[in-house]
Amino acid sequence: MYVFHQAGIERRGALGADQGGAPEYEGEAKVTTTAAAGWLAASIVAPVEEMNFTGFHYDAQESAFSLRLAYEGQTRVQGQFRTPTLRLAFADGPYDAIAHNSARHAALGYAQLDPGAQPGWWSTPIQCGWGAQCHLVRERGGRAPDHCTQENYDGFLAALEAHDLHPGILVLDDKWSASYGQCEVDRAKWPDLEGWIARAHARDQRVLLWWKAWDPEGLPPKPACSTTWASRSRPTLPAPPTRRSYVRLCAACSLSTAQTASRWTSVPAPPAAPA
Numbered sequence: 001m002y003v004f005h006q007a008g009i010e011r012r013g014a015l016g017a018d019q020g021g022a023p024e025y026e027g028e029a030k031v032t033t034t035a036a037a038g039w040l041a042a043s044i045v046a047p048v049e050e051m052n053f054t055g056f057h058y059d060a061q062e063s064a065f066s067l068r069l070a071y072e073g074q075t076r077v078q079g080q081f082r083t084p085t086l087r088l089a090f091a092d093g094p095y096d097a098i099a100h101n102s103a104r105h106a107a108l109g110y111a112q113l114d115p116g117a118q119p120g121w122w123s124t125p126i127q128c129g130w131g132a133q134c135h136l137v138r139e140r141g142g143r144a145p146d147h148c149t150q151e152n153y154d155g156f157l158a159a160l161e162a163h164d165l166h167p168g169i170l171v172l173d174d175k176w177s178a179s180y181g182q183c184e185v186d187r188a189k190w191p192d193l194e195g196w197i198a199r200a201h202a203r204d205q206r207v208l209l210w211w212k213a214w215d216p217e218g219l220p221p222k223p224a225c226s227t228t229w230a231s232r233s234r235p236t237l238p239a240p241p242t243r244r245s246y247v248r249l250c251a252a253c254s255l256s257t258a259q260t261a262s263r264w265t266s267v268p269a270p271p272a273a274p275a
Contacts, residue, residue: 001043001101002058002067003094039090041097042067046084047110121206124168130210132156133173145175149189150196170200171208179218183211 044056053069069083087104091097105111129148136147153172160167176193178186185193197207 001041001056001098003091003097004040004042005038006040039093039097041087041089041091041094041101043087043089043097043101044069044084045087045101045104045108045110047108050084121168121204125165126169126171127156127160127165127167128171128173129153129156130171130173148173148175150191150193153196167205169206169208171210173210174212176209177211180212180215181218183209184218 042058044051052075053071055070057068057070059066059068067086075081087101089097089100091100102111129152130144133144133147133152136142136152137144140147153170157170176186176190178184190196200207
């Protein structure tokens with residue numbers, strides 16, 4: 001989703017969901033709303049099975065813009081092809097636009113908006129290790145993913161504990177796995193990841209495992225990956241059966257690591273793709 005505002009704004013920006021974040025302004029941005037519903041939202045309205053593109057892009061030009069969907073040349077078309085619906089709607093603000101878009105999906109039966117009772121830990125503070133890993137790069141050198149280790153994360157939690165800070169959600173960032181494509185635990189960096197997670201649960205803390213799902217590391221070139229125009233391999237999206245089996249396998253391995261105390265050091269091959 002993109003949300004635009006023009007009325008009474010000195011610096012214009014857009015909230016781009018595919019880029020994950022708010023607009024960045026240089027200097028002080030002065031925004032004044034002169035009328036209700038002064039925002040324009042552009043979003044895709046479709047059932048999840050039609051959301052098989054890799055990105056919804058806003059391309060700005062002088063005095064113009066365009067919106068496009070990226071299918072990466074992986075969609076077969078016989079006869080006709082119809083893209084998902086582009087919805088343009090006015091709203092009172094970005095969050096109002098998101099709420100209206102969600103309600104539209106629910107009204108069409110595309111989404112279930114009742115998540116049930118919200119668990120207490122959902123609203124607790126989050127500690128993500130990425131910033132601390134980047135700090136260690138300055139202190140020790142190397143790359144930030146090199147510092148995603150069990151020893152370092154124990155140190156991060158000890159530093160928080162020393163300041164009487166107790167996050168309810170812990171994010172193990174890049175790179176706790178040996179490869180991105182198969183999500184097997186890097187035992188050199190995390191010798192007892194299951195035990196570490198179990199101890200966090202005992203402290204009433206939940207653990208999120210960051211996953212770089214778009215990286216082909218560890219995957220066979222074909223049929224799990226496609227080749228871009230620059231001859232670079234990437235996980236195939238829209239995903240064929242073999243790639244989907246890898247995604248399911250990665251999710252199962254990550255969940256089993258996070259929820260059980262069982263140990264595993266390798267990932268079995270996924271089932272063969274149907275002929």
